[in-house]
Amino acid sequence: MGMLEIQKLSKIYNGKVSTRALNNIDLTIEQGEFVGIMGASGSGKTTLLNMVSTIDTPSSGKILINNQNPHQMKKNQLAQFRRRQLGFVFQDFNLLDTLTIAENIVLPLTLEKKSLKEMDEKLKAVAEKLGIVEILNKRTYEVSGGQRQRAAIARATIHSPVLLLADEPTGALDSKSSRNVMEMMEKINQTDGTTMMLVTHDPLAASYCHRVVFIKDGELYNEIHRGQNRQEFFQEIIDMLSFLGGNAHELSAVRV
Amino acid sequence: MRFRQFAFNNIRRNTFTYIAYFLSSSFAVMTFFTYLVFVFHPDILKTPIGLPASYGMKVAACITFIFSFLFVLYSISAFLKARLKEFGILTILGAHRKQLNYLIFLENMFIGTASVITGMFCGLLFSKLFLLFGENVLDLKLPMYVPMNAVWITIAAFMGLFLILSFMTTIFIRQRKALEMVQGSRRPKKEPKASIWLALLSVVSLILAPILVSQDGFIYISLALLFDMIGVYFFFTQLFVVIIRLLKKNRRYSWQGLNLLWITELAYKMKDSARMFFMITIVATMACTTAGSVLAIQRYIEYTYTENPFAYTVHHYNSDIDTKTNKKIIPVAEKLEQTLKREGITYQKFRLNTVDIRFKHLGYLDLIRQSEYQEIAKTLSCPNVSLQDREALFIPSNLDPLMESTDTLTQLSFVNQKLSSKIEKLKIKHQYTESLLQRENLVVVNDQTYDQILKALSSDPYTISQRDQYLIPKWNDQILPDVNSIEVQMGAELSSWEKTFFDHDKVALDGYIMSRAEDYYSMKQVTSLTIFIGVFIVAIFSIFIASFLYFKLFIDLQHDQRYYHELSKMGLSQKEMRKAATKQIAFLFYIPLFFSGIQTLVALSALNPLFPVATSTISTGLRAIGIFTAIQTVYFLIVRSRYLAQLKRVMV
Ligand SMILES: Nc1ncnc2c1ncn2[C@@H]1O[C@H](COP(=O)(O)OP(=O)(O)OP(=O)(O)O)[C@@H](O)[C@H]1O
Ligand SMILES: [Mg+2]
Numbered sequence: 001m002g003m004l005e006i007q008k009l010s011k012i013y014n015g016k017v018s019t020r021a022l023n024n025i026d027l028t029i030e031q032g033e034f035v036g037i038m039g040a041s042g043s044g045k046t047t048l049l050n051m052v053s054t055i056d057t058p059s060s061g062k063i064l065i066n067n068q069n070p071h072q073m074k075k076n077q078l079a080q081f082r083r084r085q086l087g088f089v090f091q092d093f094n095l096l097d098t099l100t101i102a103e104n105i106v107l108p109l110t111l112e113k114k115s116l117k118e119m120d121e122k123l124k125a126v127a128e129k130l131g132i133v134e135i136l137n138k139r140t141y142e143v144s145g146g147q148r149q150r151a152a153i154a155r156a157t158i159h160s161p162v163l164l165l166a167d168e169p170t171g172a173l174d175s176k177s178s179r180n181v182m183e184m185m186e187k188i189n190q191t192d193g194t195t196m197m198l199v200t201h202d203p204l205a206a207s208y209c210h211r212v213v214f215i216k217d218g219e220l221y222n223e224i225h226r227g228q229n230r231q232e233f234f235q236e237i238i239d240m241l242s243f244l245g246g247n248a249h250e251l252s253a254v255r256v
Numbered sequence: 257m258r259f260r261q262f263a264f265n266n267i268r269r270n271t272f273t274y275i276a277y278f279l280s281s282s283f284a285v286m287t288f289f290t291y292l293v294f295v296f297h298p299d300i301l302k303t304p305i306g307l308p309a310s311y312g313m314k315v316a317a318c319i320t321f322i323f324s325f326l327f328v329l330y331s332i333s334a335f336l337k338a339r340l341k342e343f344g345i346l347t348i349l350g351a352h353r354k355q356l357n358y359l360i361f362l363e364n365m366f367i368g369t370a371s372v373i374t375g376m377f378c379g380l381l382f383s384k385l386f387l388l389f390g391e392n393v394l395d396l397k398l399p400m401y402v403p404m405n406a407v408w409i410t411i412a413a414f415m416g417l418f419l420i421l422s423f424m425t426t427i428f429i430r431q432r433k434a435l436e437m438v439q440g441s442r443r444p445k446k447e448p449k450a451s452i453w454l455a456l457l458s459v460v461s462l463i464l465a466p467i468l469v470s471q472d473g474f475i476y477i478s479l480a481l482l483f484d485m486i487g488v489y490f491f492f493t494q495l496f497v498v499i500i501r502l503l504k505k506n507r508r509y510s511w512q513g514l515n516l517l518w519i520t521e522l523a524y525k526m527k528d529s530a531r532m533f534f535m536i537t538i539v540a541t542m543a544c545t546t547a548g549s550v551l552a553i554q555r556y557i558e559y560t561y562t563e564n565p566f567a568y569t570v571h572h573y574n575s576d577i578d579t580k581t582n583k584k585i586i587p588v589a590e591k592l593e594q595t596l597k598r599e600g601i602t603y604q605k606f607r608l609n610t611v612d613i614r615f616k617h618l619g620y621l622d623l624i625r626q627s628e629y630q631e632i633a634k635t636l637s638c639p640n641v642s643l644q645d646r647e648a649l650f651i652p653s654n655l656d657p658l659m660e661s662t663d664t665l666t667q668l669s670f671v672n673q674k675l676s677s678k679i680e681k682l683k684i685k686h687q688y689t690e691s692l693l694q695r696e697n698l699v700v701v702n703d704q705t706y707d708q709i710l711k712a713l714s715s716d717p718y719t720i721s722q723r724d725q726y727l728i729p730k731w732n733d734q735i736l737p738d739v740n741s742i743e744v745q746m747g748a749e750l751s752s753w754e755k756t757f758f759d760h761d762k763v764a765l766d767g768y769i770m771s772r773a774e775d776y777y778s779m780k781q782v783t784s785l786t787i788f789i790g791v792f793i794v795a796i797f798s799i800f801i802a803s804f805l806y807f808k809l810f811i812d813l814q815h816d817q818r819y820y821h822e823l824s825k826m827g828l829s830q831k832e833m834r835k836a837a838t839k840q841i842a843f844l845f846y847i848p849l850f851f852s853g854i855q856t857l858v859a860l861s862a863l864n865p866l867f868p869v870a871t872s873t874i875s876t877g878l879r880a881i882g883i884f885t886a887i888q889t890v891y892f893l894i895v896r897s898r899y900l901a902q903l904k905r906v907m908v
Contacts, residue, residue: 055825055908076829083827096819098520103511108826110511119511139447155826 001067002028003195004052004163009061011047011218021047023218025061032193034186036200036209038241044218045199046167052197053165054082066162083108087156087164087194091171094152095140102127102136105155112159126154129191130184146177150184157188164188164196170205182208203241207234214244276810277335278367278374280803284324285375285414286382287796291320292406293383294390299398316789320796325417327800330532332364332421334807357426364425368418376410393788394781395739448527450497458495461487469862477862488537488851492530496847497523517823518836521816522843529808533848536801540852543794544884545859548877550790552863554783555871560655561776562734563691565636567603567743568592568726572767574719583764589724591753592769595746596726604727606632609720610693611710614671618658621668622693623709626702632692635727641686645708646679649700650687656695657868662687668699678712679705693725737773747774798884802891805844809899821906830907834900841899845892853881 004027011022021044029035037045050056052063054070062069070081088094095104102123109119127133130150135143143151149169156164166185170178186208189196198209206212207230214221224240226233294300295313346356380403387398461483468480500523504510510519526533570589596603610622626643633640641649652662668682682701692698701709710718737743750769757765809816820833860877867873 053825076831079824079827079829079832081827082825086827088825094822096822098524098819099516103516103520106511107516107823110513110516111828111832113513116508116511 003031003033003066004029004197005062005064005067006048006052007062007064009048009051009063010059011044011051011056012059021218022051022058025215025218025220027213027220029195029197032189032195034189034196034198034208034210036198036206036212037215038200038203038206038212038237039215039221040244041201043215045215047218048215049165049167049197049199052163053086053088054078083111084159085162087159087161089149089152089156089164089166089169091168095148095155097140100137100139101132101143101151104140105136105151105158107155108159122158126158129187130154144177145173146180149173149177149181153181153184153188157192157194160192160194162195164194166196166198166200168200168202169198170200170202175204178202178205203234203237206237207231212237212240214240216244274335274367276807277331278371280331280807281328281367281371281418282375282378283799283803284327285372285410286379287799288317288320288324288413289376289379289406289410290383290386291317291792292409293379293403294386296403296405297387297398298401299396312786313789316793319793321413323797323800324414326535327803328417329421330804331807332425334811336360336425337811360425361422364418364422368415368422372411372414372418375414376407379410390788393784448497448500448523450494450501450527452498454490454494455498458487458490462491466858469858484855485538488855489534491851492526492533492537496526496530514832514836514839518839521819522840525808525812525840525844526847529804532804532808536804537848537851537855539797540801540848540884541855541859543790543797544852544856544877544880547787547790547794547880547884548856548860548873549863550783550786551876551879552860552867552871552873554780554787555876556655556867557776557779557783558736559868559871560691560694561736561772563655564694564772565692565727565732566606566725567728567731567772569694569770569772570724570726570767571770572722572724573765583760584762585766586757586763588754588765588767588769592726592750595750596728599742599746601728601730601742604635604729606635606725606727607722608693608725609722610696610698611713611718611720613675613699613709615699616669616671617660618662618668618697621699622696623706624698624700625706626700629698629700632725636692638690638692639686639688643685643700643702643705645702645705646682647685647701647705648682650684651692651698651700652687652689653691653693653695653697654689654868655691656697657865658697672713672716674712674716675709679709731773737777739777741773743771743773744777747771747777750774794884795887798887798891801848802888802895805841805891806895806898808844809841809895810902813899813902817903817906820903821908824907828907830904833903833907837900837903838896841892841896845888845895849885849888853885856881 006025006027009022009025009027010020013019013021025048037048039045047056051058052065057071063071065085068081070078073081095101096107099107105126106119106123109122123136124133127136130153132147132150132154135147135151140148140151152169156166164185169185170181173181182205185196185198188194196209198205200206207226209226211223211225213223221244222240224233224236295317300313343356343360346359347353351359383403384400387400390396391398465480465484465487468476468483500519503519504516510516570592572589593603593605606628608624608628610624612620613623614620626649629649630640632638639649643649648668650662650665650668652658665687666684668684670676670679670681682699682705710720731743739745750771751774754765754768757763816837820828820837824830824833856877857874860873864873
């Protein structure tokens with residue numbers, strides 16, 4: 001039994017034209033695993049992540065996180081589940097620009113009414129781990145994109161979530177900052193054992209994962225596991241992407 | 257596609273952005289128009305109170321227009337801010353400045369014309385209601401008429417207003433850079449800045465103001481006003497930001513639950529429109545203070561009626577003045593008594609001879625014989641005290657509070673040298689408060705002392721005023737008379753009878769009649785009109801405040817929606833969102849109200865000594881504030897629910 005179980009998950013967006021964004025997805029992620037999701041634009045990656053993060057509801061199928069089905073919870077209960085068990089990092093709009101970096105990071109803890117001492121300790125620990133101690137009192141628009149993203153990771157992990165979800169966290173970064181951010185995520189995965197699910201277009205970012213799952217037109221297409229060497233894994237991902245439909249140049253043009 | 261068509265289509269497509277602007281403009285037109293229909297009503301000018309009142313009403317019309325102007329100005333800038341991005345994109349796509357200006361100008365004129373038409377149409381329907389309401393309050397007949405005056409003035413005023421605003425907005429746009437416009441309201445806002453010194457100045461001023469008000473003298477009052485303005489102004493622009501900053505420094509509080517969320521947002525919202533909040537506070541204070549005073553005056557007028565036991569008073573002129581002319585003298589008392597008999601009303605008549613004597617500290621008091629007093633006292637069951645020589649029964653009027661308290665007073669000393677040498681002092685045997693002769697403060701002495709005083713005064717000029725007091729038991733039921741009551745009608749009849757003898761060269765009256773009901777009723781009409789207009793202005797004003805805050809919230813809505821959307825993903829529940837947002841809106845609504853409440857109370861407590869205890873300005877002031885708060889609370893609930901509904905949509 002994995003820590004995240006996705007069973008026969010489908011999502012249909014009803015509009016003028018109904019779109020089947022996800023079709024019959026089965027996926028299991030083990031405790032402490034670091035999984036990447038890749039696929040062409042419009043293949044349903046964000047949709048899948050939104051289902052798991054309980055932001056959106058599936059049309060059919062089941063999602064179990066630690067054997068709990070969040071989609072059966074009441075609204076307030078669900079909010080609480082999200083802020084205790086899950087952590088999020090997104091491409092942009094992660095942080096509130098009216099707050100300082102420190103305030104942004106402790107936000108999940110203040111909502112839980114933790115003691116000031118505990119918050120300070122955790123803030124210090126996470127800021128040191130991510131190397132953002134000196135920007136804590138700055139505002140979000142006064143720091144670089146990479147720093148902002150690391151702050152976002154800090155906020156997503158300060159409350160030790162069981163599952164960290166990231167949607168293109170390196171999407172707006174150059175390769176140096178991307179690498180830096182990915183190293184931080186890897187470090188957290190290793191030291192805290194946090195289970196992670198990462199959606200990305202970026203083979204470089206994906207190469208930090210233990211396993212990469214490929215989605216095509218809303219269906220699971222393939223998956224590859226990482227061996228000992230990250231460089232090799234990176235190459236495998238590139239090959240897989242070009243195999244996936246000739247649009248590897250489109251994908252890799254985004255980064256690398 | 258012609259450019260004009262483009263402008264028109266633009267309005268059609270962006271309906272929702274325009275609708276708020278359109279509605280608020282129409283609303284401003286409607287209130288102004290309705291009010292003018294009332295002011296120019298032909299029957300208002302015909303009434304006795306018409307002329308003085310119409311002056312006040314014109315002033316009120318100006319105030320209404322100024323409000324409308326500011327209101328429309330504010331909505332237009334809110335509206336433009338919401339659309340800055342669109343302008344930016346048009347610029348980048350290569351629209352000329354000229355075209356852009358033309359677009360904005362056309363749009364504004366479209367909306368302006370539409371809202372003038374809509375506003376006047378609604379105003380026409382609404383003014384019928386308004387006139388009906390006026391009829392009830394003012395006891396007048398106000399039939400609907402064709403308000404051409406109002407129509408022309410409204411069209412001229414508002415078309416002019418929209419024309420000016422259209423030009424102004426093109427200037428407003430000209431100063432923006434394209435990039436700035438593209439980013440629109442999405443740019444991260446700079447943290448609000450404030451100076452500690454100005455914040456301290458605000459604190460000091462706010463403390464000084466009430467201290468200065470309690471001093472006597474015009475200079476202190478004006479100083480207090482000045483300090484108050486400074487204090488409030490810097491409260492909103494500086495002190496508030498400083499307070500928020502201190503609150504945030506205290507992490508034990510700010511890092512607790514939802515506090516971080518609403519405190520920070522509040523600082524931005526408040527600072528953004530600090531000047532507007534300042535203005536709201538000042539105008540609300542003025543409104544509440546005026547309302548409080550007018551209500552107190554009205555209470556006072558009612559009180560003069562209910563506290564006066566005598567329905568009529570006949571004042572007799574000094575007889576030796578009239579004998580010099582050869583006019584025929586008509587006795588007014590006789591006329592009054594005939595009228596009462598004709599209507600079959602029984603009365604009791606008391607004759608009083610009073611002398612004005614000046615006393616130390618207290619000023620002029622009215623001296624009365626004990627024998628005359630006793631008769632009244634018996635009938636009205638007032639305390640009857642047997643008085644020895646140089647003893648006095650002191651009866652201060654409860655309608656005209658003396659400057660100093662007289663409770664501990666034991667004697668009355670004369671100012672006049674002769675009196676103080678011959679009679680020395682009057683010992684106060686007993687005192688009680690009552691208004692036997694309206695605002696007159698009475699001193700009752702026994703007949704012998706009374707005569708002695710007159711004798712001592714004989715070489716000085718003095719006057720005995722003679723009057724007849726008519727007690728009509730049937731009318732003393734403490735119920736305020738209305739226009740149809742026989743007391744008011746008879747009073748009016750007598751006063752118009754008296755008027756026919758003014759400047760008459762053959763006949764003259766030997767005195768004049770005062771009817772408490774007539775006095776009460778004519779004064780009441782003036783205050784009713786004032787209250788009626790006042791209520792109208794306050795109602796408009798409070799709607800303006802509410803819509804200003806509504807705009808304020810909805811300009812920021814996009815930002816707030818993003819803000820709460822992010823938080824919601826993070827696990828902020830809907831309940832918590834409601835709590836945080838409600839707190840924020842509540843502060844925006846109630847902080848200005850809180851200030852104007854305090855200021856009103858301070859101002860009215862300075863006025864309070866002018867009024868008798870029973871009609872205290874404080875209680876009426878509290879009533880005014882209470883009503884104002886209630887109205888604002890209704891708006892608060894409406895705005896809150898609309899705003900929360902918008903935020904709820906982005907909660908996941
Ligand atoms: N709210 C929605 N309503 C309707 N259709 C949607 C909605 N969100 C996504 N879709 C559709 O579902 C499909 C999957 O979208 P999704 O956002 O998951 O793609 P993605 O893999 O994240 O793409 P990208 O790499 O560009 O982010 C797309 O065809 C998209 O058009
Ligand atoms: Mg996506």
